[in-house]
Structure formats: C-alpha cells, structure tokens
Amino acid sequence: MTFRGEDLLLSGAWILGIGSLIDTIGxxxxxFTHSDQGKDLIVKGNGIEAFGNSLQAIGRTKLFKPERELAQIYTIFGAWLEAAGNSTNAVGVSIELNGAEEEGVKIDTLGSGVQGLGAxxxxxxxxxxxxxxxxxxxxIGNSFISLGSFLAAIGNIYVLNEKSVIGEQILLVGSWIQVIGAFILLHAITLEVEHIKHEEHEKNPKNGNGNSYPYSYNNYSFTNT
Structure with a gap:
C-alpha cells in the first residue's frame, strides 16, 4: 500500500503537533519540579516529532514539482534536519536519564541547534x-519552531554553565513557542492539502459513471501523485 504525498504531509503535521505538545508537557x-520528572515525556515527545518530520519530508518528496525546485529542496532538507535534531534531542535526554547529565545536555543542545536550523x-x-x-x-509556523529550538539550545547552555534556574525557564519558553509554531504549521499544511485536493479535483472531475475522481477521500485511494 502506497500513501500519497499529501496524506503523509498532513499526517506528519499532526504527529509533529502531538509530539511537540508531549515534549512541552514534560x-x-x-x-516546575526542578528534577528529572518529565524527562521521559521529553524523550517520547522528541521521538514522535522526529517521526512527524520524516513523514513530512517523504510527503514533500512525493509532491516534488520541478517548477518549484528551489523552494521544495529547502523544505525537504529542512524537514530531514528537523528529524535529525529531534532524534538527537531524544538521545541526549536519554543519556541524561542514565546518569551522564553533562554529556546528555551537550548532545541535547546540539539537537536543538540542528532542529532550529532545519525549521x-x-x-x-x-x-x-x-x-x-x-x-x-x-x-510563521516554521519561524516559531526555529526560534523555540534555538531558545532551547540557549537554555541548555545556561544549564551547562550551572545556571539551571534561568536555563530551565528559557527551555520552557522555547518549548511552548515550538508548540505554537507546530500548530500554526498544522493549520498551514491543512490549507495546503485542501488546495492540492482542489487542484486534483479540477484535473480529475467525476467521470460519466458518477464516480468520484481517483484522488478523492471518498474513495481514499492510496496511489502515487
């Protein structure tokens, strides 16, 4: 079964939003507890975000159009960078939970920087x-995610310099900014997918038998674009 590009794109956006929310709750x-409480959720949230970014990158690749080559290359590359950054975040926080706190924070900082660059x-x-x-x-959505990620990297730098209180506060602000950005992006991608569906409908109107065009959600056809 092959999923179409817009299905992957929208699914990835939803997964990204859910993952960023789980991460922020953690x-x-x-x-607020000044402890490791919540780090399990941060690991899970970042892992989910990485999966969402990957689906978006694959979806964008399936929807690739030569006439918009440069814009799409930036977007696809950015999505893969975000996936790598979120994966690195998950690894870093997991290392922190296993006792190597300084090493884990350094890896987490790197991950946030890569994620910010990708966004x-x-x-x-x-x-x-x-x-x-x-x-x-x-x-706007991607800019918020980028800003939030860079703030997370800055927050971790404060933590590494033994200024944990202000560092954690910056991490929290950055995390919530990413959530806002993720849901703005979700709205943008929902509109984009609706636009793609409309274009497909214009190209493939109902046939003489009254069946819906091949790419309609009424038939939910999982074919390549």
Missing part, C-alpha cells in the same frame, strides 16, 4: 513558494 514538569530552512522554503493562503502561515 519540559513544564521538569521546570529555518523550511521557513525559507515557504518564503520562496508562490503566494497562497497558506504560505504566510507556513513561514
């Missing part, structure tokens, strides 16, 4: 896209 617990690439990719109802939302 970070909130950790910040920045996606924001640039959205900027280079043709004007649409979802373009500005995609720029």
């Amino acid at each position: 970070q909130t617990q950790q910040t 920045a690439f996606e924001a640039v990719g959205a900027f280079l896209e043709v004007d649409s109802s979802y373009r500005e939302l995609a720029i």
Whole structure:
C-alpha cells in the first residue's frame, strides 16, 4: 500500500503537533519540579516529532514539482534536519536519564541547534513558494519552531554553565513557542492539502459513471501523485 504525498504531509503535521505538545508537557514538569520528572515525556515527545518530520519530508518528496525546485529542496532538507535534531534531542535526554547529565545536555543542545536550523530552512522554503493562503502561515509556523529550538539550545547552555534556574525557564519558553509554531504549521499544511485536493479535483472531475475522481477521500485511494 502506497500513501500519497499529501496524506503523509498532513499526517506528519499532526504527529509533529502531538509530539511537540508531549515534549512541552514534560519540559513544564521538569521546570516546575526542578528534577528529572518529565524527562521521559521529553524523550517520547522528541521521538514522535522526529517521526512527524520524516513523514513530512517523504510527503514533500512525493509532491516534488520541478517548477518549484528551489523552494521544495529547502523544505525537504529542512524537514530531514528537523528529524535529525529531534532524534538527537531524544538521545541526549536519554543519556541524561542514565546518569551522564553533562554529556546528555551537550548532545541535547546540539539537537536543538540542528532542529532550529532545519525549521529555518523550511521557513525559507515557504518564503520562496508562490503566494497562497497558506504560505504566510507556513513561514510563521516554521519561524516559531526555529526560534523555540534555538531558545532551547540557549537554555541548555545556561544549564551547562550551572545556571539551571534561568536555563530551565528559557527551555520552557522555547518549548511552548515550538508548540505554537507546530500548530500554526498544522493549520498551514491543512490549507495546503485542501488546495492540492482542489487542484486534483479540477484535473480529475467525476467521470460519466458518477464516480468520484481517483484522488478523492471518498474513495481514499492510496496511489502515487
């Protein structure tokens, strides 16, 4: 069974939003308890986010159109960078839970920086896209995710310099900014997928037998674009 690009794109956006929320709940617990409580959720949240980023990258690749090559290359590359960054975050926090706190925080810091860079690439990719109802939302959403990720990296640097209280506060702010960005991006991608479906409908109207066009959710056909 082969999933279509827009299905993967939208699923990835939902998974990214859920993962970022789980991560932020864990970070909130950790910040307010001043303990390792919540780190399990942070690991799970980052892992889920990485999976969502990967689905988005694959979906974008399936939807690739030569006429928008540069914008799409930025977006696909950015999504894979985000997946790598979130995976690194998960590894770093797992190492912290196993007792090697300093090493784990350093790896987590690296992961946040890579994630922030990836989201920045996606924001640039959205900027280079043709004007649409979802373009500005995609720029804003990815920019929020990028800002939140870089704040998380800064927060970890404070933690490494034995300024844990302010570091945890910056981590919390960065985490919530990422959640906001993820759900703005989800709205943007929902609009984008609706636009893709509309374009497919225009190209493939109902046939003479009254059946829906091949790419309709009424038939839910899992074919390649």
